[in-house]
Each structure stands twice: as C-alpha cells, then as structure tokens.
Amino acid sequence: MKQLLEKHFGKFWLALVFAFLYLPLLFMIVFSFNSTRQDARFTGFSLRWYEALTRDTKIVEGFWLSLKIATVTGMLSAVLATFAAFVLVRYRRFLGRTVFSGMVNAPLVMPEVIIGLSLLLLFVGTQNFFGFPQRGMGTIILGHTLLGMAYGMVVIQSRLLEMNRSIEEAAMDLGARPMQVFFLVTLPNIFQAILAAFLLAFTLSFDDVVIAEFLSGPGVNTLPQVIFGYARRGINPTIYAAATLLIVTVTVVIVAYAVWVARATRRRDREIAAAMRAETVALSTN
Numbered sequence: 001m002k003q004l005l006e007k008h009f010g011k012f013w014l015a016l017v018f019a020f021l022y023l024p025l026l027f028m029i030v031f032s033f034n035s036t037r038q039d040a041r042f043t044g045f046s047l048r049w050y051e052a053l054t055r056d057t058k059i060v061e062g063f064w065l066s067l068k069i070a071t072v073t074g075m076l077s078a079v080l081a082t083f084a085a086f087v088l089v090r091y092r093r094f095l096g097r098t099v100f101s102g103m104v105n106a107p108l109v110m111p112e113v114i115i116g117l118s119l120l121l122l123f124v125g126t127q128n129f130f131g132f133p134q135r136g137m138g139t140i141i142l143g144h145t146l147l148g149m150a151y152g153m154v155v156i157q158s159r160l161l162e163m164n165r166s167i168e169e170a171a172m173d174l175g176a177r178p179m180q181v182f183f184l185v186t187l188p189n190i191f192q193a194i195l196a197a198f199l200l201a202f203t204l205s206f207d208d209v210v211i212a213e214f215l216s217g218p219g220v221n222t223l224p225q226v227i228f229g230y231a232r233r234g235i236n237p238t239i240y241a242a243a244t245l246l247i248v249t250v251t252v253v254i255v256a257y258a259v260w261v262a263r264a265t266r267r268r269d270r271e272i273a274a275a276m277r278a279e280t281v282a283l284s285t286n
Contacts (some may be wrong), residue, residue: 015117032240049241059242062223065137067249069222070206072141077148077201078194084149085156086186107150116214119143123215136216143211155200157285159193160186192261199257203250 006115035046053059084104088097107115123139126132133139167189171181209224216225223246230239 006195028240029244032237032244034237037237046099049081051246052238053241057236058221058226059223059238060227062221063242063245065130066206068221069137069140070142071146072203073144073205074198074202077152078198079158080145080202081152081193081197082190083212085153085160086182088153089157089160104153105150107147108154108275112147112208115147116143116211118148119211120214124158130174135215136220138219139215140212140220140222143215144201144205147208147211148197148204151200152194152197152202155197156190156193161189163189182191192264196255200254202253206250209248 017037030042032049033045033047034042035044035048076091086101087105091254117202121134121137123135127134135204163186168185171185172178176184180258209222212222212225213228214244216222221229223242227239227242227246230236
C-alpha cells in the first residue's frame with residue numbers, strides 16, 4: 001500500500017491541483033445552462049441566459065470592444081517584445097542596458113493597480129497639457145501593451161537565447177546584410193515564439209479588468225468590466241453565460257496555437273529527416 005501510494009502520489013497531487021483550478025470554472029459553465037436563477041441547485045437545462053445575453057447590448061458591445069483591444073494589443077506587444085528581446089540578447093553591452101532591462105521587466109513584478117494608477121496620472125496630465133489623449137479604447141490599448149510586451153519579451157528572449165547563432169553567421173558570410181539576416185534568418189526561426197507572445201498578450205488583454213478600469217472613458221467598457229459591474233449588483237446567470245463565452249474564446253485561441261505548433265514541428269522534423277537522408281545518399285555516392 002505504501003509503495004502504491006508513493007508511486008501514484010505525484011499523479012494524485014497533480015489531479016488535486018487541476019481540480020482546484022478548473023472545477024470552479026466547470027461549475028460556472030454548468031450553471032450557465034441552468035433553467036432558473038438558483039445558484040445552489042441545477043433545475044434543468046436551458047439556453048435562456050444565452051438568449052438574454054444576445055439581447056444585452058452592454059455585454060455584446062463589451063465583447064467586441066475587448067476583441068478589438070486584445071487583437072491590437074497582441075500585435076503591438078509582439079512587435080515591441082521582439083525588438084526588446086533582440087536588443088537584450090544580441091547587444092550585451094550598451095549605455096543604459098541595465099536601466100532598459102529593468103524598465104522592460106518592471107511590469108512583470110509591479111501590481112496592476114500601480115500600473116493603472118500611474119498610467120491614469122500620466123494620461124490625465126498629458127491631456128491637460130496637450131489636449132489629448134482622451135481616455136477610451138486607445139489608452140486601454142497602451143496600458144495593455146505595456147503589460148503584454150513585458151510577458152511577450154520573456155517568451156521571445158528565451159527562444160533567442162537557445163537559437164543557434166551559426167546560421168546567422170553563415171548568412172553574413174554569404175553576403176547578407178544585418179537587416180536581411182534578421183528578416184530572412186532570425187525572424188523565421190523565432191516566429192513561433194512571436195506568435196506565442198501575441199497569444200499571451202491577447203489573453204492578458206482580453207480578460208484584464210484592473211488596468212481597463214483606470215484607463216477607460218465614459219461609455220467605454222470592456223467585457224470584463226461589464227461582468228465585474230454586473231457582479232457587484234448581485235449574481236445574474238447572464239454573467240455565467242458571458243464568462244463561459246470568454247473562457248471558450250481564450251480556449252479556442254490556445255488550442256488553435258497548440259495545433260499549429262504541433263503541425264509545424266512535425267513538418268520541420270520531416271524536412272530535417274529528408275535533408276539528412278539526402279546528405280547520407282550524397283556522401284555514399286561520393
């Protein structure tokens with residue numbers, strides 16, 4: 001019995017962790033199909049709350065706004081994170097490197113409340129002095145990009161560190177200029193990491209409520225803000241339906257990325273195997 005317990009202790013502990021993380025989500029998804037407003041008892045299957053969701057203009061508008069903000073944030077974060085990671089990995093010594101590295105990584109350890117509050121003060125001061133920007137979709141994107149860039153840089157930086165520099169050196173030996181090396185050699189090799197950074201920033205932006213609360217303007221509310229506002233006024237099963245759609249959206253994005261990476265990895269393995277077979281044939285022929 002003791003040996004059996006020791007053998008399966010790791011699996012049991014892992015199952016408990018997953019249950020702790022995902023059972024509340026499963027409970028919420030199940031009760032989004034409840035036929036009544038009761039939270040403690042499932043009285044029957046119904047789509048009434050999803051129908052009510054389609055008629056709730058605040059939630060529908062919040063969903064599309066969150067989708068737009070998350071998409072733009074993901075693209076900006078991926079681009080800025082790529083440049084930041086490339087500078088930190090490829091250029092070991094330059095004036096202000098320590099300060100630059102610390103500023104880029106600061107959002108990883110700084111509470112979102114502090115980030116949101118500091119950005120709010122910055123935008124209010126800028127608006128009073130220059131007359132812009134107005135708080136709304138643009139300011140939320142800037143705030144989310146600041147956070148998404150920091151997380152995306154960690155992903156891209158790790159890929160650059162493990163990348164074989166010899167292929168870049170070979171390209172330069174063949175006459176390629178640094179810009180050509182970056183776009184024709186480096187970028188294709190780190191593209192999966194860039195896509196992962198985009199998806200990470202997209203997910204962080206799509207479900208963020210703290211920074212959005214500070215940087216949103218009148219009439220501009222993302223889906224998490226709408227859900228949070230409804231929750232403060234009391235439990236409404238429509239919130240369960242909206243949160244379920246939020247989970248489904250993020251899950252679809254992550255699963256699509258995982259499938260794409262798996263296919264790309266298999267294709268790359270086949271190409272490497274074919275190249276090795278061709279090289280073996282060529283060596284045996286010679």
